[in-house]
Amino acid sequence: MSSDAAAASRGSWASSLFQGLQKMGRSLQLPIAVLPAAGILNRLGQPDVxxxxxxxxxxxxxxxxxxxxxxxDSGLGLPLLFCVGVAIGMAKKADGSTALAAVTGFLVYFSVLHAFPSGCTTGQTYTQAGLWSGVCVDSKATVTQAAYQNPGVFGGIVMGFLSAWLWQRFHRVKLVDWLGFFxxxxxxxxxxxxxxxxxxVLCLFVWQPIGAALTSFSEWLSALGSWGAGIFGVANRALLVVGLHQFLxxxxWFQFGSxxxxxxxxxxGDINRFLAGDPDAGQFTTGFFPIMMFALPAAALAIAHCARPHRRKEIAGMMLSVGLTSFVTGVTEPIEYSFLFVAPLLYAIHAVLTGVSMALSWALGVHDSFxxxxxxxxxxxxxxLATxxxxxxxxxxxxxAVYxxxxxxxxxxxxxxxxGREPDEVGDAMERENVK
Structure with a gap:
């Protein structure tokens, strides 16, 4: 194989991998879309409501x-949502059988993990209290809740991906006639x-060191305090450019910390801990509020004011819409994509300022989440719930004001x-396209 062919092969492989990661990132948005309902229900159930x-x-x-x-629930609810969401999102032309396969595999995986408790110490006896729960009892009849290996959301994502991959490979397979029903x-x-x-079974052997490594990393990032929050803020906005921010x-938000x-x-996870009442949570969410509710709408206002006079009214209406969307719901992509490709340096400044907001909010002792x-x-x-x-x-x-x-x-x-500042011929073409 020539060097050019080898380079082309590597480029094709890298491109396929990148596209696959982007598709995975989009798939993660499906289970995340359920969280507003979960957050509202959980909030209404708090003692102060x-x-x-x-x-x-x-x-x-x-x-x-x-x-x-x-x-x-980071043990069952969230992992199952991510499992089904990834399975549906990753499979081409997925239907209900994809979700059924994902749920089948996940329930088997979850039950096997819960057949082997890891939290009972020497001198304690494990007693199963239900299909997926149990207690540890010592010689003095003291009862403590048993613990289990818990890959959490990560395990759900892996099971969802495997389900989509296997569905893609086997959903048209034909068996021998006497097994034709299957x-x-x-x-x-x-x-x-x-x-x-x-x-x-694999998780029973390998998850403990992997989980310990993730815990150590989350503790290190949390221990950085404001710096850790700032680093996350910059990385979050930077990865949005290529659609991979949902991985981070x-x-x-759903795996780190306990x-x-x-x-x-x-x-x-930072979000789950906050909603559960952890006073130390919110490190990786608080600083987004000043940016999404105030800074980006101000950027939209600046874009409207800088539009050419004959297009200012049109652009002002559009920017008002996306600015209100950002302020009320926190959906910022319509604003960010309006300047991302025409002014990458401006987007880089936005990413850095997001990190500054994350760091400053945490340094001032503000704890909030969503x-x-x-x-x-x-x-x-x-x-x-906020501080x-x-x-x-x-x-x-x-x-x-800064933005x-x-x-x-x-x-x-x-x-x-x-x-609103494009050359007139471009603006006219866009206007004709909108009319169509």
Whole structure:
């Protein structure tokens, strides 16, 4: 093989890998879209809302808390959501059989892991209290909750990916005539049952050192304090450019760190810990609020003000729409993509300033988080769980002023072709396309 052919082969392989990672990132958005419902239900179940410190409707609070907790459970609920979401998102022309195969494999994998408790110490006896739970009892009849290997969201993602891959390979397979009932799509769940078993056995042997490494990394990143928050903020915005930010988000928000709730349940991930009442959570989410609620809408305002006079009204309407979307819901991509490709340096400045916001918010002792994104809705819903949430407003106004000044200066001085500043022929063509 010539050097040119080898280089082309390597380029093709790298391109396929990159496209696969992007597809995986998009697949992760499907289970993440469920989290707003989980966050709202969980919040309504808190003591200061329907509970003893709020309306006093304890039974109602228990209903909401149980409903939200089922989706946010880092042992079963979240991993299962990610498993099904990735399976559907990764398989080409996926249908219900893809999800069925994913659930089949996941339940086998989950049950095998829970057949081998890892939390009982010497002198304690394990007693199974249910299909997926048990207790450790010592000679003095002291009962403690048993622990199990818990790959969490990571395990769900792996099972979902395996399900999609196997479905793609075997959903059209035809067996011998006397096994014809199990042809094609019906075969994949059967295969996934055995795959789930093998993966669970593998996790029993290898997950402990992997989990310990992830725990050490999360502790190191958390120990960096403001610097750790800032590094995450810059990396998050930088990876958004290539659509890989959900990889980073998933592990930091739903896997890293742990918090034990009063009932003994252990939750993982910065978002889950915050929603469960961990006062130390929010390191990797708080600083997004000033950027998404204030700074990026200010950037949209600067873009509108810098548009050419005859297009200013049109661009102002568009920027008002995307600015309100960012402020209310925390969805920022419409604004960011409006300047990402025409002004990469401006986007780099935005990424750095996001890191500064993350670091500064944490340094000032502000702790806040979200179930969907850092917009007004989550800000209001989680006010009672947050620490110093009022500081987000002056911080946001400060960053809004910085963003407006930086964007307006850069756009006018360097003549950046942000929306409304394109050459007339380009603008006319875009307008004709919109009319169609």
């Amino acid at each position: 329907f509970g003893a410190k709020g309306l006093g409707w304890n039974a109602v609070a228990k209903v909401f808390a149980a409903a939200g907790g089922a989706l946010l 042809n094609g799509r019906r075969l994949v769940p059967i295969i996934m049952a055995f795959v789930g078993l093998v993966f669970a 988000n998933t592990f930091v 918090f034990t709730k009063p009932d003994g349940t252990v939750v993982h 179930s969907f994104s850092a917009g007004l809705i989550d800000y209001v819903i989680n006010w009672g 110093k949430p009022w500081l987000i407003i002056p911080l946001g106004l400060g960053f809004a 407006y000044a930086v964007f307006r200066f850069a756009i006018t001085v360097f003549d950046l072709q942000t929306p």
